[in-house]
Amino acid sequence: xxxxxxxxxxxxxxxxxxxxxxxxxxxxxxxxxxxxxxxxxxxxxxxxxxxxxxxxxxxxxxxxxxxxxxxxxxxxxxxxxxxxxxxxxxxxxxxxxxxxxxxxxxxxxxxxxxxxxxxxxxxxxxxxxxxxxxxxxxxxxxxxxxxxxxxxxxxx
Amino acid sequence: xxxxxxxxxxxxxxxxxxxxxxxxxxxxxxxxxxxxxxxxxxxxxxxxxxxxxxxxxxxxxxxxxxxxxxxxxxxxxxxxxxxxxxxxxxxxxxxxxxxxxxxxxxxxxxxxxxxxxxxxxxxxxxxxxxxxxxxxxxxxxxxxxxxxxxxxxxxxxxxxxxxxxxxxxxxxxxxxxxxxxxxxxxxxxxxxxxxxxxxxxxxxxxxxxxxxxxxxxxxxxxxxxxxxxxxxxxxxxxxxxxxxxxxxxxxxxxxxxxxxxxxxxxxxxxxxxxxxxxxxxxx
Numbered sequence: 001x002x003x004x005x006x007x008x009x010x011x012x013x014x015x016x017x018x019x020x021x022x023x024x025x026x027x028x029x030x031x032x033x034x035x036x037x038x039x040x041x042x043x044x045x046x047x048x049x050x051x052x053x054x055x056x057x058x059x060x061x062x063x064x065x066x067x068x069x070x071x072x073x074x075x076x077x078x079x080x081x082x083x084x085x086x087x088x089x090x091x092x093x094x095x096x097x098x099x100x101x102x103x104x105x106x107x108x109x110x111x112x113x114x115x116x117x118x119x120x121x122x123x124x125x126x127x128x129x130x131x132x133x134x135x136x137x138x139x140x141x142x143x144x145x146x147x148x149x150x151x152x153x154x155x156x
Numbered sequence: 157x158x159x160x161x162x163x164x165x166x167x168x169x170x171x172x173x174x175x176x177x178x179x180x181x182x183x184x185x186x187x188x189x190x191x192x193x194x195x196x197x198x199x200x201x202x203x204x205x206x207x208x209x210x211x212x213x214x215x216x217x218x219x220x221x222x223x224x225x226x227x228x229x230x231x232x233x234x235x236x237x238x239x240x241x242x243x244x245x246x247x248x249x250x251x252x253x254x255x256x257x258x259x260x261x262x263x264x265x266x267x268x269x270x271x272x273x274x275x276x277x278x279x280x281x282x283x284x285x286x287x288x289x290x291x292x293x294x295x296x297x298x299x300x301x302x303x304x305x306x307x308x309x310x311x312x313x314x315x316x317x318x319x320x321x322x323x324x325x326x327x328x329x330x331x332x333x334x335x336x337x338x339x340x341x342x343x344x345x346x347x348x349x350x351x352x353x354x355x356x357x358x359x360x361x362x363x364x365x366x367x368x369x370x371x372x373x374x375x376x377x378x379x380x381x382x383x384x385x386x387x388x389x390x391x392x393x394x395x396x397x398x399x400x401x402x403x404x405x406x407x408x409x410x411x412x413x414x415x416x417x418x419x420x421x422x423x424x425x426x427x428x429x430x431x432x433x434x435x436x437x438x439x
Contacts, residue, residue, distance in 0.1 A: 055368070062368035074369040078362050102352075109361065111351040120348045121407045128402035135350060 023116045023137050032103030033092040038114065038141035043149025051143050051150075058113065058139060058147055068154060079110060086152040094148045098139075113139040113147075181222065182215050182364070186433070189228055192322040198429035203329060206360055212430050213373035213438060216364070221385065225437040233314060233383035233435025236307075236390050240315025243308060249299030255312075258296065262319055269313075269320040270432050273421040275333040282336040282421055285313055286392070287412075304412040305392030310381050314390055317381065317434030325378050325427045333421065340422025343415055349406025355423070375400075377420070378427040379436025386439060393420050 019040025021027075028034060037043070051058040053072040061069055063078040085094065097104050099114035114137045122131040139147070186194040196212040204210070214222060224230045244255045244262050259265060272285035283291070286309050293299040302309040329337040347354045358367070359375030366372070381390040394411040397419060401408040409415040 059368065074366070076367045077365045078367055078372075109353060109357040111353075119350055119352060119406075120346060122350050123402065123404075123406045123408070126402055126405060128398060128406075128408040130407040131350075138350065 020141050023114050026099060026114065028096055028100070028103050029092070031093070031096075032100070033090070033096040034099055035092045037145055038095065038099070039145050041142060041145060043142075043145035043147070045146070045149040045153050047143075048146035048148070048150030051139065051147050057143065060147070063110070066154065082151065082154055084154060084156045086155040089151075091148055091152055094151045095144065098144050098147055098151075111138060113137060114141070114144055181219050182211075184215070184219075184222055186212075186214055186222070186226060188226055188321065188433075193431075194322055194433050195324065195429070195431040198324075201425065201428040204426060206356075207374075207426075210376065210427060210430055211363070211374050212427075212433065212436075213376055213379060214433065214436060216371045216373040217437075217439060221437055221439055225433070231383070231435065231437055232388070233381070233390060233437060234318070236311045236314045236381075236383075236435060237318045239307075240311040240313075240318075243312055244315060249293065249297035251296065251298045253297050255292070262315055265316055266319045267323050269316045269434070270323045270325050271327060273327060273333075273336075273417060273424060275328065275331065275336075277332075280332070282333055282417055284393075284417055284420055285316060287417075289313070289316075305395045307390075310390040310392055313392070314381050314435040317432055320432040321434070322431050325424060325430050325432060327421060327424045327428060329421070329425045336418045337421050337425060339415070340418035340420070343419045344422055347404075348401055349404030351404045351406075353404045355400070355419075374426070375423065376427040376430060377423050378430040379433045379438070381434050382436045382438050384438050390435060393423075 019037075021036070021038050021040075026034060026038065027036075049069070052060040052066070053069060055062075060066075060082070061072060061075045063076040065075040065077060065081045065083075067081075067083050069075070089097070093104075097110075100112035101108045101110040102112060116135040116137055119135075122135055123129060124131045184196075186196050188194060194212070194214070196215050198210050200207040200210050214225060224232070228234045241262060247254045247257070255262075269285055272288065273282050274288075275281075276283045276288075276291075279291075286304055289309060289312055290301040294301055302312070327333075344355045347357065355375060358372050363372050363374045377393050377396075380393045380396070382396070383389070384391050392411070394413075394416045397416050398408045398411060409419075
């Protein structure tokens with residue numbers, strides 16, 4: 001009995017790992033879009049909101065103004081306002097932009113939130129020291145999905 | 157009635173800015189102690205292709221922070237200038253000399269800070285003013301070098317900046333300094349770190365914009381060393397560069413490195429025409 005439970009657990013873990021797409025394995029479309037969920041799971045808009053406003057996570061409002069997030073102070077004005085983003089873009093577009101905006105806007109200052117190579121002098125987070133080993137993406141696959149789910153709620 | 161009108165006006169102003177931001181008075185002028193006129197906005201120097209006008213970081217700070225720098229008794233950085241004066245007159249090293257022994261009063265150095273970083277013919281290198289002070293100490297005084305961006309050297313650079321306040325930044329970028337200047341320019345436009353940001357991304361493309369609670373300036377360094385309210389002490393240029401590069405999630409260059417010397421020359425040259433105003437007050 002115990003063995004069966006363990007086997008079932010192992011199976012679900014390996015299914016999960018299989019469904020998640022690593023940063024270097026992401027397939028971008030011709031316009032920078034990503035069709036399939038990076039985590040293999042649906043996004044959660046409520047968790048996405050937290051990622052949007054947290055300084056240690058996406059901190060999206062550092063650069064973007066979002067009327068629906070007025071209760072969270074200090075919105076930036078470096079990037080475009082995100083009101084209506086869910087109307088202007090498809091889910092695949094938004095996933096692509098959050099993962100690596102430079103595929104869509106080559107000169108953008110927006111960091112790529114799901115990319116781990118191709119940087120100049122990559123550091124060990126915010127320590128100022130050189131990175132050791134492989135970088136982690138700025139957000140996890142599921143956090144990207146959660147942000148995309150939240151952005152899709154921003155409709156006029 | 158007047159109060160009501162003012163209140164309405166401030167509400168209207170609040171509606172036009174992003175949520176929760178504090179506005180600076182970007183049109184204010186800086187006159188220190190009613191005497192020293194500081195040029196906080198000037199036409200961009202010819203070498204700057206992407207800007208028409210240059211602005212001191214003072215322009216972007218909150219009204220209260222701006223006010224601190226207009227009065228030397230309120231400016232916390234001036235305490236360190238006093239310490240710098242004491243160091244100026246202190247005899248140190250095997251030669252039995254102080255700075256004053258050769259240079260006279262510190263006020264005799266008016267204008268010097270405005271020309272650094274500067275090419276040195278003898279050593280065939282660009283020297284920051286900190287490097288020059290240390291060269292004086294080791295070569296003329298027979299004294300020990302001071303640590304870069306640490307208290308004695310910051311106090312001395314604050315003193316040298318203070319006696320040049322109001323004088324225009326005027327660093328040479330041609331002749332033998334040109335190669336170093338070009339290296340600095342390349343660094344300025346190179347995106348670094350996992351956030352993939354260059355100096356220009358924030359300080360040329362987005363000055364005047366808010367990034368979360370920060371009001372982005374042009375990143376001018378005419379006000380260094382600068383007293384930051386954030387850490388309540390004087391801050392050197394290279395330490396500030398380090399902080400910025402670190403915040404791109406990059407491996408930084410070190411204080412005193414050839415890269416930061418080059419970057420300091422280049423960034424200082426972007427402020428040619430603004431006044432020296434160190435020790436400035438910033439957030």
